[in-house]
Amino acid sequence: MVIERKWKKWFVFYIPMAVFIVFTLFPFYWMAVTAVRPDGELYRTWRQASATPFWTLQPTLEHFEGLLRTTAFPHWLWNTMLIAMVSTLISLICGMFAGYALARLKFRGSEFLGTAIFVTYLVPQTLLFIPLADIIRDLHLGNTPWALMLTYPTFLIPFCTWLLMGYFKTIPKELEECARIDGATRFGAMVRIIFPVSIPGILSAGIFAFTLSWNEFIYALIFMSSAELKTVPVGVVSELIRGDIFFWGQLMAGALLGSIPVALVYSFFVEYYVTGLTGSVKG
Amino acid sequence: MKDPVVAGAGVAASIAAPAERGRVSRLTRWLESEKLLATVLLVPGMAILLIFIAYPFVMALWYSLTSIRVGDPGEFVGIANFAKAWNDTVFQLAFKNTVFYTFWATVFKLALGMWLALLLNRSFRFKRIIRASMLLPFIIPTVLSAFAWRWMFDPTFSVMNWLLYHSGVITDRLPFLSDGDWALWCAVLVNTWRGMPFFAITLLAGLQTISPDLHEAAALDGANAWHRFWHVTWPLLLPVTLVVVVFSVIQTFSDFQLIYVLTGGGPANSTHLIATYAYQVGVASGLLGEGAALSLFMFPVLFGVVWFQLRFMKRMEGH
Amino acid sequence: MKRRKFLKATGAGIAATGLAGVLAAHRAPVFAQANTVHILRWNDFVPAADKVWREVFVPEVQKALGLKLNVETVNANDLPARATAAIQSGSGPDIIMLLNNLPHLYSAAAVDVSNLAGEIGKAGGGIYAPATQLNTVGGKWVSLPWAVVPGLIAYRKSWFEEIGLKEFPKTWAAYHEAGKKLKAMKRPIGQTLGNTFGDAPTFTYPFLWSFGGQEVDAKGKVALDSKETVESVRFLVQFWKDAHDEGGLAWDDSNNNRAFLSGDISASLNGASIYVHALNNADKVKTEKGAPLHTDILHAPLPAGPKGAHAYHTAFNQMVMKYSKNAKGATELLCWAHKKENYEKWFVVQKGFATGPTREWEKHAMWNNDPVMLPFKTAPLGQSRLMGFGGAPDKKAAEAWNKYVITVMYAQAASGKMKPEEAVKWAAGELGKIYT
Known part of the structure; x- marks a missing residue:
């Protein structure tokens, strides 16, 4: 490391870092405060004075309670989790296979296919969901979790494939060749040599795919109609904006609870995520 | 998450039961061909992309050329x-x-x-x-x-x-x-x-x-x-x-x-x-x-x- | 055996899981086969009314009809999107609530309910004329009117008295003057001009009409670009600047409720939800002097312009969907819910926020409980015009309404983005594309 003077460190490091932290985290803080503030305190206009603008002395759990009692929130959480996991799994398997094929195998049209897969990523969702609704109807998937588990991979597979392709390319060919000399089949070498050493890359693709599915909104809004089958983002938007007039407390409580599972996944895997990305960006 | 399936594949691919060995080894030999293996590996992903992106994309293209409204298929209207x-x-x-x-x-x-x-x-x-x-x-x-x-x-x-x-x-x-x-x-x-x-x-x-x-x-x-x-x-x-x-x-x-x-x-x-x-x-x-x-x-x-x-x-x- | 396992492992697994999904989906209708009806409604601005559906109607319907009723409520702004998706994917709620003249937009996907409408009308002393226009297409009833939510101005009695007004202004000009004084005291009028379903168009359409502007002429030709319309826009621009809370450009249907209840605005066009909330939470919602806020709220109709006073009251209709596998059950449900003794349970908790679909409900004893709510009782009778005025409230009128053309016209001028003449030209052009 290049040595710095102390005062300089304040200017180039501590202060900018602090600003970044405030900018990044303040909305979450505000979400949390809003979620525990009683309604009477919540609705103070910008002109009214307030003794405790940035915290509250009477924290309440009424919003959380209301959320869990009057909505199917636990269902939404579970659905989102299940759908995100299954679609991530499907996309990872497809992405690993396709990524390997495109990175390691020689066949005609491989470049074209690679580009084609990438191009599918460009097709906007707002264009697809109406025709997709027809397909979902024809397959009798309407209002079942499978409608989402099978459509989410459409935007996950291209991403996984490309990320893993980059990762696989960085693995030395010799590793595979050694295994082949020892009598492993191509498939066997892929499964037992390439995939295990690519765990960081696979994990980071998986985490990314999981986040994208957790985040998805349009398909879930359009394809799911029963209250118990909704995902968190859709449930929160469609059922918590209500004529109750006072819905912000519950809305923020829902946003907070709905974010915790993904946040946990990340806090466990963030280092893998960085190293995984490191691997693929090298390629 | 994926391990059981993948490991299962490995096991199935390499240690096939003697009675079925002939068939499996033919299969593995097939898969030694890069072209065939690539095809097999690409099929699942491509299938999903074809059914759920390519096909609806073509349908959307068609829609954009018609006067379709909700509940009414409409007719061809060009551009x-x-x-x-x-x-x-x-x-x-x-x-x-x-x-x-x-x-x-x-x-x-x-x-x-x-x-x-x-x-x-x-x-x-x-x-x-x-x-x-x-x-x-x-x-x-x-x-x-x-x-x-x-x-x-x-x-x-x-x-x-x-x-x-x-x-x-x-x-x-x-x-x-x-x-x-x-x-x-x-x-x-x-x-x-x-x-x-x-x-x-x-x-x-x-x-x-x-x-x-x-x-x-x-x-x-x-x-x-x-x-x-x-x-x-x-x-x-x-x-x-x-x-x-x-x-x-x-x-x-x-x-x-x-x-x-x-x-x-x-x-x-x-x-x-x-x-x-x-x-x-x-x-x-x-x-x-x-x-x-x-x-x-x-x-x-x-x-x-x-x-x-x-x-x-x-x-x-x-x- | 091994081969199957192998195939599965090589990725046919994906296909297999997909297949399992299809199979599961085919098995799922076991649940649907049971006599269930799924109804999609808005999140009622009077939450107690949704409770009646969930906690009273559900068990009673089970007993009376043997139906399992599934009530889903969503944000009213999402209703058309859900209807489009459901119709397109052929699966979804059996009954969908559609506001205003949206039934015209979705009429192709509706079950004919003319018989039922006839019965309801006969039993209830006649369905209101506007509701008939909104729910019938080509002489056929495509949906049933459930309720009308009148839009009246809720205002702070004491604040208007402070500026010397014993009565609510009767003309826009007088209202403008009053608003000017109120805004100077940091008590502006609150009105949304945002892209939202209720309070925005129920203000802008009557406002346009009261100046003599109209969307189309009797022959269905766009007639918006008139000197009356320009005059109305010009008036609003000044009115907005002098008397309104400018934040209203970004409001949805609930912002004015919150602003009113926290004492930030002096008046707002609204259903009675502000008052009903203040009434139901009298101990929490107070005026700046500490009295319960509801004691300081009164309701008044929209003031008159040079061409008279007008109003638009939001209609709530329910459509039985053609794709439904249980259209019979759905129709039975609506028939049951419209029966006087059942509908009443829902009607009374509304406290007047929503009025009934037929004349009979004007006579209900509930109206004697609270004089503040009295203006809502006969409000539906005062409604002489509907969207698309000049012409019929048809599909095209619905399209213009859904694209917020009239509201955006005013908003563009009020925000200073366009001159009044430009805004009117723009809106007339937009209407021209719809009415081709």
Whole structure:
């Protein structure tokens, strides 16, 4: 490391870092405060004075309670989790296979296919969901979790494939060749040599795919109609904006609870995520 | 998660039962052919993409050429829908907004993300937890965080107006979402807030592949921090940067959720993006054909941008 | 055996899981086969009314009809999107609530309910004329009117008295003057001009009419670009600047409720939800002097312009969907819910926020409980015009309504983005594209 003077460190490091932290985290803080503030305190206009603008002395759990009692929130959480996991799994398997094929195998049209897969990523969702609704109807998937588990991979597979392709390319060919000399089949070498050493890359693709599915909104809004089958983002938007007039407390409580599972996944895997990305960006 | 299946495959492939050995080994021999193995490996992914993207894409193309409305298949109208969209002032505005939004959000995400990555690449206390918490905006669902921002921008209850008003900075509140220009900039801000961590973490990953020796050497040569960044770090990061920018441009250009929640396209349609306007026309008004045509306008632009960037990347790889 | 396992492992696994999904989906209708009806409604601005559906109707319907009723409520702004998706994917709620004249937009996907409408009308002393226009297409009833939510101005009695007004202004000009004084006291009028379903168009359409502007002429030709319309826009621009809370450009249907209840605005066009909330939470919602806020709220109709006073009251209709596998059950449900003794349970908790679909409900004893709510009782009778005025409230009128053309016209001028003449030209152009 290049040595710095102390005062300089304040200017180039501590202060900018602090600003970044405030900018990044303040909305979450505000979400949390809003979620525990009683309604009477919540609705103070910008002109009214307030003794405790940035915290509250009477924290309440009424919003959380209301959320869990009057909505199917636990269902939404579970659905989102299940759908995100299954679609991530499907996309990872497809992405690993396709990524390997495109990175390691020689066949005609491989470049074209690679580009084609990438191009599918460009097709906007707002264009697809109406025709997709027809397909979902024809397959009798309407209002079942499978409608989402099978459509989410459409935007996950291209991403996984490309990320893993980059990762696989960085693995030395010799590793595979050694295994082949020892009598492993191509498939066997892929499964037992390439995939295990690519765990960081696979994990980071998986985490990314999981986040994208957790985040998805349009398909879930359009394809799911029963209250118990909704995902968190859709449930929160469609059922918590209500004529109750006072819905912000519950809305923020829902946003907070709905974010915790993904946040946990990340806090466990963030280092893998960085190293995984490191691997693929090298390629 | 995937291990049982994959391990099962390995076992099945290599230790086949003697009675079936002949058949399995024929299969494995087949799979030794690169072409066949590639086909087998590509089929599942391609199948999903064909059924759930290629086919609906073709259908959407057809829709865009017909007068289909909800519950009424309509008839072939040629490019009438495109012509209508082209002359639609709201669409023109939405198109302009989309370009504006994508451009500025990407610029800010890149600049701030790079800065943040450089900061996070240093060693400091609580590094792990700070790195993890910096990712939060990126991982929580956009609609949920957009609601938090909408609440902070609320015309009547905005905490920011409260703070500025009571600290004497302003005498009248700022029209965050109630003025068209402000609202669009607010959307850029929220998008930047959301996307910056992805840039930062990915660039951080890139930074970690750069050997510190290079910096030491440059420092010994008397290069200052800015020169070290510009001449050492930036060129090495360029490939990663391009990848992130490509992904970000795609995401931002076709963004829907953020505007849908934050402004719903208002005030006076001034923050509509192509996606939200297409949604309003196609879904809320049931004019499926026109909605499809509006969405399709996104495709060539995205295609152009990405093609250009991919070309650029290829050229760099060549060097 | 091994081969199957192998195939599965090589990725046919994906296909297999997909297949399992299809199979599961085919098995799922076991649940649907049971006599269930799924109804999609808005999140009622009087939450107690949703409770009646969930906690009273559900068990009673089970008993009376043997139906399992599934009530889903969503944000009213999302209703058309859900209807489009459901119709397109052929699966979804059996009954969908559609506001205003949206039934015209979705009529192709509706079950004919003319018989039922006839019965309801006969039993209830006649369905209101506007509701008939909104729910019939080509002489056929495509949906049933459930309720009308009148839009009246809720205002702070004491604040208007402070500026010397014993009565609510009767003309826009007088209202403008009053608003000017109120805004100077930091008590502006609150009105949304945002892209939202209720309070925005129910203000802008009557406002336009009261100046003599109209969307189309009797022949269905766009007639918006008139000197009357320009005059109305010009008036609003000044009115907005002098008397309104400018944040209203970004409001949805609930913002004015919150602003009113926290004492930030002096008046707002609204359903009675502000008052009903203040009434139901009298101990929490107070005026700045500490009295219960509801004692300081009164209701008044929209003031008159040069061409008279007008109003638009939001209609709530329910459509039985053609794709439904249980259209019979759905129709039975509506028939049951419209029966006087059942409908009444829902009607009374509304406290007047929603009025009934037929004349009979004007006579209900509930109206004697609270004089403040009295203006709502006969409000539906005062409604002489519907969207698309000049012409019929048809599909095209619905499209213009859904695209917020009239509201955006005013918003663009009020925000200073366009001159009044430009805004009117723009809106007339937009209407021209719809009415081709």
